[in-house]
Amino acid sequence: MNMEDAIATAEDIDISQESDKKALWEHEQLAQVRIKVIKAHSASVNSCEFYDNDQKILTCSEDKTVKCFNADDGLCIKTYKTKHKETISEARGTPDRSRFVTSSLDKAVHCYDAETGKMHWSGIHAGMVLCCRVSNNGRLVASGSDLDNCLKVWDTHTGQVIHSIEDLHSSSITSVMFAPDDDKVITTSMDRRTMFFDLKTRKVTITLEGHINIVSCCDMTKDERRFATGAWDKNMCIWDIATGTYRSKGPVRLSAAHEGSITCCKFSPDGGMLVSGSCDNNLVVWDMENEIQKIKLQGHSGWVEDVCFSQDQRWLMSCARDQTVRLWNIEDSDKIPIVLEKKRAVGVKIQKCEQCGKPFSLAQLEDHSDITKCVFCRVHSSDLYLQNMKSGLSENET
Template identity: 25%
Template sequence: MAGQESLTLAGVLRGHNDMVTAIAAPIDNSPFVVSSSRDKSLLVWDITNPSAAVASDSEAAPPEYGVPYRRLTGHSHFVEDVVLSSDGQFALSGSWDGELRLWDLATGRTTRRFVGHGKDVLSVAFSVDNRQIVSAARDNTIKLWNTLGECKYTIGGDLGAGDGHTGWVSCVRFSPNPLAPTIVSGSWDRSVKVWNLTNCKLITKLEGHGGYVNAVAVSPDGSLCASGGKDGTTLLWDLGEGKMLYKLDAGAIIHSLCFSPNRYWLCAATEDSIKIWDLESKQVMQDLKPEIQASKTMLYCTSLSWSADGSTLFAGYTDGTIRVWKVSGFGGYAI
């Protein structure tokens, strides 16, 4: 039963020297992840042999879960987001330097730059077929690009469509549902908007948050959307019906949301802990907290990503460390 499962800390990934802003795991479960950071770089991590790390008998601190084998540099400001192509060959990043970059992970080189946003890029995403790219920024716009780096459409802003957001667009995602090709965006104007991918027209405006929206996530089947931010509540939306289903109280500002790929769980990174909700019972099944809170500065999770098989939760923190949590039955490190 899912409700009887739990997560335990399996190890850490250390290599960034500033906040980890995003983590991307490949959909074929290959043994690597890519992370972005406010240290202006991305790291590619080799996690080929995490079992060796888990076997560590150290009681003082969790073991190293993997090693960084390539650092991707080129952005001139904080790197705010990173996603992977479905074949795992390319990473796409967005930065406060106003640009997106497409990286060839085999060489570590930038193969394409996407220039067009007037301010910091806050979120990027690949379509399921990798043929389209969407980005969101502090210029209040959403841009749709092809993989050649050509902007095909701009939603919002002075030159864009009239239904655009009136605040920073903090997060944007493609729905994985092939029968309903849509984009979902969250904004500092407190709204979540659903867009038709075919013509970039607004389908639904979802309202209900009492503060800015930091994060949106779409369920693996594309039927649900979760949103969260300043007001400390996660709202669950039916994307097909365009209506709110229910609220989940996180109790603190939400920085990241992600659905488990194979369990009916929703995870929220808050300034207090990582909350794992069982969506069947709508109860918090676990509160995950780091192994130490000795630092004078507040330590909290800012980014989340599940492995494709749902066994491993990667969590990036303000201290530059990625903490790796394992679902019971997959091996873990008791703290």
């Protein structure tokens, strides 16, 4: 690493506290899910996460910057002008909040100091680095690439490569994560497979094959009872890894909710909910106890790139190609009726939305005269990048 690159300058980090950069509330009065919108990046926002006990937000973008926000008001605290020469695909912070790691299409993985913006170390893949993740104990970093389809595991503090497994998959690695105990690294790939790589034995212990298109994302509950994969086949698959019943029965499929390829997914901290994001610009929150759709969230005008829950589960965060980060207040989501024939309550009026065609309940509205759209279709959405996203979606599905 060039020592000049390791020195933070005034051009590397920008501390901004401009009031006009605060998050804006963007929802209608009748909306049962309130929305905060953060608009600070100048290009697609590719990853987002809560950290520092839900007090801050870390994002990265196609504009080659990483930003830190106050979660409460959406104020941009810091903008890190990274050394990457191409799009940053993912940025993840360490549990102690002292550092963050980035991956990029310029084939590099960087580790930065969160306070000063100084780059601690830089590593290289042979191909574009599509994903990265920090271990739960903060000691390791995993990254996956295309071309050589390589999984690399790095020491967070020194940048030393601990594992380098080329051709782990037969195509590009699309996402990577550590198991809750940090004993395995899990990867998904364009080859439609998901693999569990054991860090002690250096062997693949589990290979999952159940999707008919690119597997784009995965997540696991903290108790390791449920494992989820999302794919371009528009399905979420739930695998019972703990008991191994997936070997005989296969996964449980959650389908018919997204009209576009699924791009990201995340379990809630207690494992009771799962959220998926898609190229249809929507998010779906799934009730894992009943394995059914809980709510659909509409508002983005570009592909949803990343999703996550706050630790208190009051907020759901998403980022997208429309250059925005959205915070959805879901603390009252249990009060939103699940629209299913077998769950329809007596006295609840069900109406078909004229925009999305889905049935919705009018039970909780004080005055529902002249309401022809469901609450989510009535949520204001920007038409920014709409035409570009539509054309991109058409190309993706062909």
